[in-house]
Amino acid sequence: MNGYYPVMLQLRGERCVIVGGGRIAERKLLGLLEAGADNVAIVSPELTPRLSELAAGGSFQWVSRNFQPLDVVGARLLFAATNHAELNRLIAEEGRHAGAWVNTVDEERGRGFLNPSVVRRGDLLIAVSASGASPALSARLKRELERHYGDDYEYSVERLRMLREHMKAAVYEPGEREALLRLAAEEVPFQEETAFDMTTWITRLRAKRLED
Ligand SMILES: C[C@@]1(CC(=O)O)C2=NC(=C\c3[nH]c(c(CCC(=O)O)c3CC(=O)O)Cc3[nH]c(c(CC(=O)O)c3CCC(=O)O)/C=C3\N/C(=C\2)[C@@H](CCC(=O)O)[C@]3(C)CC(=O)O)/[C@H]1CCC(=O)O
Numbered sequence: 001m002n003g004y005y006p007v008m009l010q011l012r013g014e015r016c017v018i019v020g021g022g023r024i025a026e027r028k029l030l031g032l033l034e035a036g037a038d039n040v041a042i043v044s045p046e047l048t049p050r051l052s053e054l055a056a057g058g059s060f061q062w063v064s065r066n067f068q069p070l071d072v073v074g075a076r077l078l079f080a081a082t083n084h085a086e087l088n089r090l091i092a093e094e095g096r097h098a099g100a101w102v103n104t105v106d107e108e109r110g111r112g113f114l115n116p117s118v119v120r121r122g123d124l125l126i127a128v129s130a131s132g133a134s135p136a137l138s139a140r141l142k143r144e145l146e147r148h149y150g151d152d153y154e155y156s157v158e159r160l161r162m163l164r165e166h167m168k169a170a171v172y173e174p175g176e177r178e179a180l181l182r183l184a185a186e187e188v189p190f191q192e193e194t195a196f197d198m199t200t201w202i203t204r205l206r207a208k209r210l211e212d
């Protein structure tokens with residue numbers, strides 16, 4: 001047992017605080033924005049050029065000074081991402097007391113959460129983690145997965161969702177819907193130019209089911 005539990009969090013409206021404005025803070029911020037986080041603050045006297053640009057564009061709130069304990073108030077996710085290990089430990093401690101989930105960028109075994117490497121293809125999200133044993137391996141496996149699961153998966157998953165919604169609204173004999181949806185998942189990936197008519201697709205899946 002590696003001691004970690006994976007979840008998918010919805011961050012819209014949730015307060016996320018990053019302490020530190022360097023290279024690692026930038027990576028964490030970009031990950032949050034990609035996930036739709038819209039209530040992010042960065043506490044740091046300095047920012048990378050990219051973070052400065054994003055701050056100017058209103059992507060997050062910049063608290064332009066050194067960390068103060070009050071910064072953790074109301075945070076659901078907190079990132080201790082400065083370049084001072086002792087300070088990161090203190091930030092993490094403050095965060096835990098305030099009830100936040102804490103990520104400490106220089107200490108994998110602290111209580112809290114880790115960030116996995118992520119491949120996004122629309123609604124498909126593939127996350128890889130080595131639980132802190134080797135972030136380099138996670139990043140390598142991500143690159144391999146990116147090559148294997150190309151952009152056609154975004155389109156494919158969109159189609160699978162449409163099929164599923166369509167089938168949920170219609171009446172099927174017990175077990176049939178599940179069986180057809182499993183068969184449809186086997187057909188992925190679809191070429192983007194493939195035109196789908198739900199009725200034709202379902203007829204084809206039914207025929208396939210009978211063959212199996
Ligand atoms: C996956 C990814 C996600 C992200 O950051 O968003 C991520 N690190 C990434 C890359 C990366 N990080 C490091 C290298 C250099 C090679 C190496 O060390 O292996 C590379 C490789 C590279 O840059 O290619 C150095 C490093 N990382 C940590 C420490 C501190 C320590 O271990 O104590 C040190 C040493 C610092 C030092 O020496 O000073 C700690 C953590 N890094 C984690 C996540 C968590 C564990 C996740 C897991 O094991 O899967 C954890 C525990 C906490 C956290 O940060 O959440 C992101 C991939 C981005 C992508 O997808 O491309």
Ligand SMILES: NC(=O)c1ccc[n+]([C@@H]2O[C@H](COP(=O)([O-])OP(=O)(O)OC[C@H]3O[C@@H](n4cnc5c(N)ncnc54)[C@H](O)[C@@H]3O)[C@@H](O)[C@H]2O)c1
Pocket residue numbers: 019020021022023024025043044045046047048065066067081082083084087104105106135
């Ligand atoms: N998790 C990972 O994947 C990973 C990878 C490499 C390094 N690291 C670790 O992450 C740490 C940060 O790396 P970096 O490259 O972003 O460093 P960096 O030097 O680029 O940035 C550090 C940031 O912390 C800010 N800071 C310093 N004191 C502060 C304070 N009192 N209050 C608020 N902000 C303060 C600085 O202004 C700067 O913006 C490294 O020291 C290293 O231990 C983690």
